Amino acid sequence: MSLPEITQTLLKAKKEKGLSFADLEKILGRDEVWIAAVFYRQASASEEEAKLLLEALELGPIYIKELTECPVKGLGPIVPTDPLIYRFYEIMQVYGFPIKDVIQEKFGDGIMSAIDFTLDIEKEADPKGDRVKIIMSGKFLPYKKW
Template identity: 75%
Template sequence: MSLSEIPALTEKLLAAKKAKSLSFADLETVVGRDEVWLAALFYRQASASEDEATKLLNALGLSTDLVPELTGYPLKGLGPIVPTDPLIYRFYEIIQVYGFPMKEIIHEKFGDGIMSAIDFTLDIEKVEDPKGDRVKVTLDGKFLSYKKW
């Protein structure tokens, strides 16, 4: 998904969040879901329950007529092109450079399998450092062994 392909719903949610001066952490306390999951919901990468959607829309001062859009099946992925946003591209670059080493270490420690992106959490923290603040990203996924038959 490029910036020109951002869904109208995403733009509406982000505008309301900005107008209310809310952070995703603020919304986490209202909705009861992690800030990263909520950001994914804004970009239609996740799907809310009716209760979650209603709480979110009420907090943002938006009509509950949008509940069906937030509870519908999400649109996963960035699309078939290499991302051009500099921050998103860096994650793509990290996988290009460290993808095979990560795969090798995971296989060495767990065996033949994958890290689930379904049974998964992601956490983003700010770590203050005198040489410049650091971004700490934690990916936590269940290991799934490949089945033999």
């Protein structure tokens, strides 16, 4: 997968500054996952957020316009090949319909919003090996009848 030039620039500056997404969360007052989504052009920043981010990374204002534009979202029409990203694809292949059925049993006919949505990633200590804990919270949107 080739990354957009802006993504490469942001990631390089972040690495050079020795910053983590959690560090940037403290500076911007936004969640680290959302900030990472801005880096990868899956989310757009406000002008103020873009300025704060670029100041933290010591990059010029030349990137403000690009960071505030509405992005084209998604990975494209291919099956992801990165092993970590592929696991999410695999999870949906195996558990997608079960998750859908359980959600619809609890809420009715509808979907979980990916717009009114938060995602948190936590590290959970476990004697058998640390675990990744992913917490997704999306507003339930019932399908309308007309």
